[in-house]
Amino acid sequence: MKKLLITLFVILISHTALADGKNEGITCLNNDQWVKAQWGDRSNSNRSQWFQATKSAPGNPANSGFDTGCMGRCGEGCGSDNGAGFYTKDCMDHDACAFYDSEFGGAFDRDCGDEWRQAADDFSFGQACRLGSK
Ligand SMILES: [Ca+2]
Numbered sequence: 001m002k003k004l005l006i007t008l009f010v011i012l013i014s015h016t017a018l019a020d021g022k023n024e025g026i027t028c029l030n031n032d033q034w035v036k037a038q039w040g041d042r043s044n045s046n047r048s049q050w051f052q053a054t055k056s057a058p059g060n061p062a063n064s065g066f067d068t069g070c071m072g073r074c075g076e077g078c079g080s081d082n083g084a085g086f087y088t089k090d091c092m093d094h095d096a097c098a099f100y101d102s103e104f105g106g107a108f109d110r111d112c113g114d115e116w117r118q119a120a121d122d123f124s125f126g127q128a129c130r131l132g133s134k
């Protein structure tokens with residue numbers, strides 16, 4: 001119940017915050033699907049880049065603490081279950097943003113907080129987008 005209330009609160013503020021990119025509801029991704037991630041950083045410039053869902057992002061992230069595995073999965077990296085989880089467009093947008101974010105931090109991150117909030121519904125209610133472990 002507490003998790004649900006927090007989620008509803010986050011969804012509420014996601015509609016009032018200035019958002020670059022946009023909340024695409026809960027849009028499922030498939031194994032190995034190429035996705036054009038869209039996000040904005042703190043300068044509010046719109047950015048986009050193609051990434052392959054369920055694969056690792058190529059190259060080195062801005063913050064070495066960022067787990068580049070399983071792009072598009074809601075939650076950090078591939079998680080404890082070897083990549084099983086919900087894969088959605090909004091979670092991909094957040095992963096792409098976080099890849100370039102040197103100081104990322106959840107819902108109130110200056111660069112990726114809006115992407116995080118847009119992905120909160122996916123994270124909580126995205127069970128239709130669940131893919132198995134690889
Ligand atoms: Ca969403």
Ligand SMILES: [Ca+2]
Nearest residue numbers: 040041111112
């Ligand atoms: Ca942003």
